[in-house]
Amino acid sequence: EAGVAQSPRYKIIEKRQSVAFWCNPISGHATLYWYQQILGQGPKLLIQFQNNGVVDDSQLPKDRFSAERLKGVDSTLKIQPAKLEDSAVYLCASSLGGQGGDTQYFGPGTRLTVL
Amino acid sequence: GIQVEQSPPDLILQEGANSTLRCNFSDSVNNLQWFHQNPWGQLINLFYIPSGTKQNGRLSATTVATERYSLLYISSSQTTDSGVYFCAVGASWGKLQFGAGTQVVVTP
Numbered sequence: 466e467a468g469v470a471q472s473p474r475y476k477i478i479e480k481r482q483s484v485a486f487w488c489n490p491i492s493g494h495a496t497l498y499w500y501q502q503i504l505g506q507g508p509k510l511l512i513q514f515q516n517n518g519v520v521d522d523s524q525l526p527k528d529r530f531s532a533e534r535l536k537g538v539d540s541t542l543k544i545q546p547a548k549l550e551d552s553a554v555y556l557c558a559s560s561l562g563g564q565g566g567d568t569q570y571f572g573p574g575t576r577l578t579v580l
Numbered sequence: 581g582i583q584v585e586q587s588p589p590d591l592i593l594q595e596g597a598n599s600t601l602r603c604n605f606s607d608s609v610n611n612l613q614w615f616h617q618n619p620w621g622q623l624i625n626l627f628y629i630p631s632g633t634k635q636n637g638r639l640s641a642t643t644v645a646t647e648r649y650s651l652l653y654i655s656s657s658q659t660t661d662s663g664v665y666f667c668a669v670g671a672s673w674g675k676l677q678f679g680a681g682t683q684v685v686v687t688p
Binding site: 506507508509510513520521554556558567568569570571573574576 | 613615621622623624625628666668672675676677678679680681
């Protein structure tokens with residue numbers, strides 16, 4: 466069974482530029498998560514989708530971050546414009562879904578450096 | 581939100597040693613997971629354990645939900661066990677709050 470796929474693996478941009486990350490979850494997983502992990506910290510949830518609907522985006526900086534999950538499968542996370550403090554690893558995870566939560570499986574992440 | 585505290589923050593072990601990692605949380609949860617982040621950054625799910633005890637090879641975990649803590653046991657540690665161990669908890673559907681992690685280094 467294929468795991469969670471993410472691309473690109475690395476991205477370097479200058480501040481005020483825009484960037485997009487892509488995630489393809491494990492086949493059949495209804496729930497998809499985007500996390501931000503700053504160096505030395507645990508991951509922080511940015512947004513959670515159930516199929517193609519948003520369940521939680523309370524920690525998403527909506528003035529610059531956006532995410533979508535069209536057709537309830539793969540997802541894109543965008544930052545526009547990027548700031549220096551957005552330098553982090555962006556992790557995508559998926560789970561089968563369901564009340565009470567399920568085991569989450571993580572992709573390899575995208576390491577973003579904002580100069 | 582729920583506060584998650586992990587201890588110790590750092591742990592250095594000699595190969596073959598046993599260790600216990602602890603996770604305390606501030607409120608009732610219905611979701612608790614342990615993860616291992618390897619030196620290349622990949623997060624691997626070790627256990628989904630909101631209560632009770634589970635074992636998987638040299639690893640085992642126990643969660644005492646009524647006392648709001650969970651323990652991860654590593655026995656006969658190997659160098660491949662090095663990395664950061666995260667405890668993550670949730671009170672609502674799917675959403676997880678991660679602790680700061682325990683950095684484990686296993687020396688040959």
